[in-house]
Amino acid sequence: MSTSEKSGYHHGDLRTALLSTAMGLLEAGEPFSLRAVARGAGVSPTAPYRHFQDRDALESALAAEGFRDLLADLGADGKPPASLDDLAEFAVAYVAFALRRPALFHVMFGKPCDDADDERVKAADALHELLAVSLDHLFPGADASALASAGWGLAHGLACLHLDGKLPAGSSEEIAERVRGAFLAITSVGH
Numbered sequence: 001m002s003t004s005e006k007s008g009y010h011h012g013d014l015r016t017a018l019l020s021t022a023m024g025l026l027e028a029g030e031p032f033s034l035r036a037v038a039r040g041a042g043v044s045p046t047a048p049y050r051h052f053q054d055r056d057a058l059e060s061a062l063a064a065e066g067f068r069d070l071l072a073d074l075g076a077d078g079k080p081p082a083s084l085d086d087l088a089e090f091a092v093a094y095v096a097f098a099l100r101r102p103a104l105f106h107v108m109f110g111k112p113c114d115d116a117d118d119e120r121v122k123a124a125d126a127l128h129e130l131l132a133v134s135l136d137h138l139f140p141g142a143d144a145s146a147l148a149s150a151g152w153g154l155a156h157g158l159a160c161l162h163l164d165g166k167l168p169a170g171s172s173e174e175i176a177e178r179v180r181g182a183f184l185a186i187t188s189v190g191h
Contacts, residue, residue, distance in 0.1 A: 015051040017041045019065060022058055026103045034058060059107050060120045066101070066108040067123035071130065073097050080137035087134060088183040091155040092176045098159035099175065105159070128152075151183075158182060 021040040025032040034048040034055055041047070052058040073093045081087045098105040115121060131151060136144040158179050161167045167178065 014041075014043065014047060017043075018048050018051060018058070019061055022062055023065070023104070026062060026107065027101065029103060059111075062104065063108045064120040064123040066104045067120070067127055069101075069104075070094065070097050070108075071123075071127050074127075074130065080134040084138065084184060084187050085180075087138060087151070087187075088180045090131070090134070091151070091158070091183045092179045094155040095159045095162060095175065095179045096172065099162055099172075102163055105163070109156070150186075154183060154186060155179070 018037055018041050022032055022037045025036060025040060030036075032055075034052065035045050037058065038045045038048050048058065052061065070093075073096070074090050075093065081090065128148060131148045132144045135142070135147040135151065139147060158167070162169070162175060167175075169175070170178075
């Protein structure tokens with residue numbers, strides 16, 4: 001009988017179990033280390049090192065998961081928004097994600113992106129590509145990259161202002177209306 005059979009250890013997908021445990025610790029507001037994640041997943045203290053070189057690698061994998069979750073929250077069904085109102089809903093979804101999952105949002109944006117981490121870079125690029133395609137669809141001929149930076153900056157700034165308590169909390173609908181109003185005010189200037 002192997003050591004793993006004696007201890008009852010068996011994970012069909014250790015990486016997924018470790019990420020799930022780490023996400024749970026993160027979102028519960030508990031500090032986590034690879035050792036704490038291993039303990040929470042019920043594996044040996046060295047098991048996480050089979051998939052993550054260190055805590056930064058684990059955080060990067062969590063950030064990639066966060067980017068994919070955010071993309072799903074944006075309703076990215078492959079169709080670009082048909083109107084500015086639809087585009088404003090992207091900003092609403094972005095801010096709602098940040099407020100619903102602040103610890104993950106911080107992991108996603110709290111450190112510079114490691115360009116060597118293909119998973120995280122690809123996940124972040126998918127989000128940026130969706131925004132650029134959306135803006136190109138709504139503003140043909142405009143500089144989609146510059147517009148994407150401006151739109152992202154507005155949504156991200158509003159999310160951070162809410163997270164930092166600089167804007168009144170209110171209900172989720174009040175926050176959504178504030179985000180829509182800010183986004184539509186900026187996009188309607190000069191029209």
